[in-house]
Amino acid sequence: MPSVIEARGLRFAYVRVPVLEDISFSVEAGDYVGLIGPNGGGKTTLLKLLLGLEKGSGDIKLFGTELAQFKDWHKIGYLAQKSPVSQSRFPVSAEEVVLMGLSSHRGSGVSAGELRQVYDAMQKTRRREYAGRIFHDLSVGQQQRVLLARALVSRPELLILDEPSTALDAESREMFFNLLGELNAKRGVTILLITHDTGEVGKYISKFMYVDKKLVFFGTKEEFCHSNEVAEKLGAFAQHTIDHLHNHGHCPLGCSCGGGK
Amino acid sequence: MIAEFLSYGFVQRGLAAGSLVAASCALLGVFLVLKRLSLIGDGMSHVCLTGVAVALLTSANPVYMSVPVVVLSSLGIMKITQKFKIYGDAAIGIVSAAGLSVGLLITALAGGFNTDLLGYLFGSILTVSRDEAVLCGILLAAVLAGLFFFYRDLTSACFDEPFARTRGVPVRAVNTALVVVTSVAVVLAFKVVGIFLISALLIIPPVSALLISRTFKQVLWLSAAFGVGSVWAGVYLSFLFNIPSGATIILVNLLFLAGAYIYSKTGGLHAR
Numbered sequence: 001m002p003s004v005i006e007a008r009g010l011r012f013a014y015v016r017v018p019v020l021e022d023i024s025f026s027v028e029a030g031d032y033v034g035l036i037g038p039n040g041g042g043k044t045t046l047l048k049l050l051l052g053l054e055k056g057s058g059d060i061k062l063f064g065t066e067l068a069q070f071k072d073w074h075k076i077g078y079l080a081q082k083s084p085v086s087q088s089r090f091p092v093s094a095e096e097v098v099l100m101g102l103s104s105h106r107g108s109g110v111s112a113g114e115l116r117q118v119y120d121a122m123q124k125t126r127r128r129e130y131a132g133r134i135f136h137d138l139s140v141g142q143q144q145r146v147l148l149a150r151a152l153v154s155r156p157e158l159l160i161l162d163e164p165s166t167a168l169d170a171e172s173r174e175m176f177f178n179l180l181g182e183l184n185a186k187r188g189v190t191i192l193l194i195t196h197d198t199g200e201v202g203k204y205i206s207k208f209m210y211v212d213k214k215l216v217f218f219g220t221k222e223e224f225c226h227s228n229e230v231a232e233k234l235g236a237f238a239q240h241t242i243d244h245l246h247n248h249g250h251c252p253l254g255c256s257c258g259g260g261k
Numbered sequence: 262m263i264a265e266f267l268s269y270g271f272v273q274r275g276l277a278a279g280s281l282v283a284a285s286c287a288l289l290g291v292f293l294v295l296k297r298l299s300l301i302g303d304g305m306s307h308v309c310l311t312g313v314a315v316a317l318l319t320s321a322n323p324v325y326m327s328v329p330v331v332v333l334s335s336l337g338i339m340k341i342t343q344k345f346k347i348y349g350d351a352a353i354g355i356v357s358a359a360g361l362s363v364g365l366l367i368t369a370l371a372g373g374f375n376t377d378l379l380g381y382l383f384g385s386i387l388t389v390s391r392d393e394a395v396l397c398g399i400l401l402a403a404v405l406a407g408l409f410f411f412y413r414d415l416t417s418a419c420f421d422e423p424f425a426r427t428r429g430v431p432v433r434a435v436n437t438a439l440v441v442v443t444s445v446a447v448v449l450a451f452k453v454v455g456i457f458l459i460s461a462l463l464i465i466p467p468v469s470a471l472l473i474s475r476t477f478k479q480v481l482w483l484s485a486a487f488g489v490g491s492v493w494a495g496v497y498l499s500f501l502f503n504i505p506s507g508a509t510i511i512l513v514n515l516l517f518l519a520g521a522y523i524y525s526k527t528g529g530l531h532a533r
Binding site: 134 | 295475
C-alpha cells in the first residue's frame, strides 16, 4: 500500500532566499501528524508544496501518484490558516461554501446526493443551523467551522490543516479536536496538522514533524518525548514544547514517557 | 415620444447592441470585482486606443483591429502577474500605460486626433453597425453559456482560489477565459460608452448589485438588469435632452448605485 504522502528532496526559495531545504518524509495511512516549528520555519509553505499551491523542486506523491498527475482531490480536505474572504462581501450562503468542497463540477445544479453530503458535513461540525446564512455575516469562529465542514464534505482520506483552531473559542476548539481525533481513530482519516497547541492536540497525535527550514525531527510522540538527544537538537523551541507537555506532572500527549518524572 | 424614439433603426440597433454588451460587462464585472481585478477593464480600455489608432491609420475596422490587441495585452497582464509575482493592479498599470502611450504615439504620427477617434474616446452608440450588434449578441451568448456550464468552478475560484485549486478546479484556465472574454467585451463596449468610460460598465452595476443582494445568483441578475437599464435610460435621456449618450449611461449607473446604497442602509435586505 503506497504512502498517503511521500516527499523526497523538497526545496523552496522566495527570491533566492531558501525557505525549505531537502525535506524528505512519508506519511502513512492512519497517521495523525502534528507539524510544529518556529514562525517563519516553512510549515505553511510545506503544506502548500504538498497541495501544489507553490512550486518548488523535489518529488511529491499523493496516494502513490505524482503530484502533477494527481486527480483524486476529493480524497484530500484542506483548511487554510485564515479565511481568504473574511474582508469581502461575497454573497454566498454557508451551505454554498460547503458545497465548494466537492470536486470540480460542470453545470450549476446541485444533486440530492451532494446536498446530503453538505448537510452531513455541517452536522459533523454542529453547524447545520448556519446553512442558509450568508458566510460573510458569520463571526470568524463560525466561518472557520463552515470552512472545516467544507474540508470534510468530500469525505476525505487525508486532512491537511494549517493552524485550524486559531479563531476558535475554547469550547469550539475542544469540539474540533475531538472531531479530528474521532475521524482519525474510527474512520482512519490521515491528518497532517500545523499546530502550536501541542498540549491540547497532543493526546490525539501519533507523530510529530518539526520543521525549521529543514526537517529537524520526524517520529512518534514517544520518541519526541523520550529523547534528550532530540531536545538538544531542537533547541529552545522544542525544550519549551516538552516542558509545556510535562508541566502538569503528566504527559498530555498520552505517551508512556512518565510525564517527564 | 418613446414610440418615435424607438422607431429609428439606428436607435434600435444601438439599444440592442448596448443592452447586450452592458449585460455581458455587468455579468463579467461581478467576477472581476470579487477577484479585485476591477481595474483590468480600465487598463484594457486604454489599450483599445492602440487598436483604434492602428485601425484609423490603416483604414481597418477598429473593433476587429482592437480585439487581438486587447486580448494579447490582457494575457500579458496575467503573464506579468505570474512571471514576476507582482500585484495584479501594478501589472494592469504597466500594460495600460504601454497601451495608452503607443496609441497616442501612433495617433500623433498619423496627424493627430480626428472626429472618428473622438467618437471612440467618448462613445457613439447610435453608430453601431448591424454586424457589431450581432457580435454583441454572440458575446452575451458566450458569457451566459460560460456561466451555465462553469458556474460552480467560477464561484469557487472567485471565493477562494487556493482552495479551488485543491478541488481540481482549473483556476488558471478559468482566469484566462474570464480575462479574454472581458477583453472582447471591452472592445465591443467602446462604441457604447467610449474608451474612457468602459470600466464603469464593468464595475458600477456589480457593485450596486452586491450592495443589495443576498445570493450570488441574485447579484448576477441584478447586475445585468442595472447594466441594461442604464443603457435604455441613458440613451433615452440623451435623445430627450440632446446630451452625450456614453456619459449619460454612466451617470444613470451612478444613480442606480446611489439608490442601491440608500436601500441597503435604510430598508434594504442587509439592514439589521
